[in-house]
Amino acid sequence: MLIDLSVNDTPHQIEAEDRTLLIDALAEVGARAIPEGCSEGMCGSCTVLADGEPIRSCTALAAEMSEVDITTTEGLNSPDEQVLTDLQQAFSRAGALQCGYCTPGMLMVGAWLAARHRDETDPISGAVVRRAINGNLCRCTGYEPIVAALCDYIDNQRTPHIDESA
Incomplete structure (x- = not known):
C-alpha cells in the first residue's frame, strides 16, 4: 500500500505493508536520528511528535500517520547544522x-x-x-x-x- 507521510514539513510517499511501524517508515524516508531502544514503546528513545503530541514511533503504525505532521529530532535542528539549537x-x-x-x-x-x-x-x-x-x-x-x-x-x-x- 502507498502511505503518504509528512516528516519535518516534507511530504513523502512510501510503499509499505499495513503493519509497517512508523520508525521503519521514517528510516526509509531518511529520518535516521531516531534510535530504536526497546521496540516495545517502553523506553521513549524513539519519541517523535505527531501533530505536536509525543508518540512512540516503534509501536505506531505508519499507515495511521497519513494526514499527520510528524516531527523528528532532525526537524528540531537549526538550518545551519553546525549550530546547536x-x-x-x-x-x-x-x-x-x-x-x-x-x-x-x-x-x-x-x-x-x-x-x-x-x-x-x-x-x-x-x-x-x-x-x-x-x-x-x-x-x-x-x-x-x-x-x-x-x-x-x-x-x-x-x-x-x-x-x-x-
Missing part, C-alpha cells in the same frame, strides 16, 4: 548529554513541553518536567541534569509578557 545548548550546559540513548526522546518531550507552556509566566517546576519525561528511560544521568536542562530551556523560550498596569 537552544534546546541542545541547554542539554549541553546542564550536562544532560551522556551516552545518548535517551537524548532524542528527551529532546522531543522537551520541545512538546515548551510548546505547551510557552504562554505561562511562572517558572516551570521540576515536578512538571519529571511527569512529562516519565516513561523516557535514562541510563546515565539520574534525570536531574535532564530536568535542569528542560526547566532552563522552557523558561527561556517563553514569550515575554509586558505588564501594562505598571
